[in-house]
Amino acid sequence: MATLYTQVAANRRKTVLWMLVFSALFLALGYLISWYFQSPIIIVIAAVWVIIQGIVSFEFSDSIALASAKAQPLEEAVPPAQQARVKRIMENLSITAGIPMPRIYVIPDAAMNAFATGKDHEHAAIAVTAGLLSTMDDNELTGVLAHELSHIGNEDIRLASMVMVMAGLIALISDIFLRSMFWGGGRRRGNSDNDGAAIMMIIAIVLAILAPIAATLIQLAISRKREYMADASGVLLTRYPEGLISALKKIGGDEEPLKVANRGSAHMYFTNPLRAQWFASLFDTHPPIEDRIKALEEGSGMSVDAGRS
Secondary structure: OOOHHHHHHHHHHHHHHHHHHHHHHHHHHHHHHHHHOOOOHHHHHHHHHHHHHHHHHHHHHHHHHHHHOOOEEHHHHOOHHHHHHHHHHHHHHHHHHOOOOOEEEEEOOOOOOEEEEEOOHHHEEEEEEHHHHHHOOHHHHHHHHHHHHHHHHOOHHHHHHHHHHHHHHHHHHHHHHHHHHHHOOOOOHHHHOOHHHHHHHHHHHHHHHHHHHHHHHHHHHHHHHHHHHHHHHHHHHHOOHHHHHHHHHHHHOOOOOOOOOOOOOHHHEOOOOOOOOOOHHHHOOOOOHHHHHHHHHOOHHHOHHHHOO
């Protein structure tokens, strides 16, 4: 049976593994773009950029995530009474979890959601929406914050934040390459008459199309199981599954999408922020809310293995 300690160790291994996978995807794209534009310098730039991007995604992924969500510090976003409420709950949970209290931010949006980000326990942050704060009672808010604090304790946040940055970068580079091919440039028809060049061209197009899909599938593989894990760990912190269950039910009835969310950051949130869009379920980054509620109600939410099915 998995434990919180083995989960942390697994997340550390996965961080290294997925960074290598994303780097390989990026370098493959760089090589094919270099071949297409007949410019060897592009692959050199791609290699240097992978190193820079790895450092940036590790050191500054929290700032990027918070900025993309337009999150504001708690002290600037809500009245003193609301600040005291959130800090009281967060301090109690942090003491119970045995980790430093994370910075708290508020996303000015009526949708109900939250996410955790940061590179480690000492540099973590939790962002909650204004809609979540105004709708949840103390027990429900505690359940959500415990879930997000569990992502920090389990070291999910480093992996999730780095995946957000790298997946977004791969999607951007692929899009630029495909647009450049559409508008012309690079190797001309005379070069493509060669069978080898034609094969390389097909590979370049296929990789440019599949790379963002592969990045999305990696997000899905990482995200779904860790949500069950965070539910289970959150309940262990609060010893009150009813709070988290009630919060999930309320959020499940909220059809409003989070305006600041996108496909690259959706996997970081408490629930899928894009669920109101008809195509969201095709590549859903989260298990269905009904399944999460069922796991908690049946008591399997108290086990780390709740998500193994």
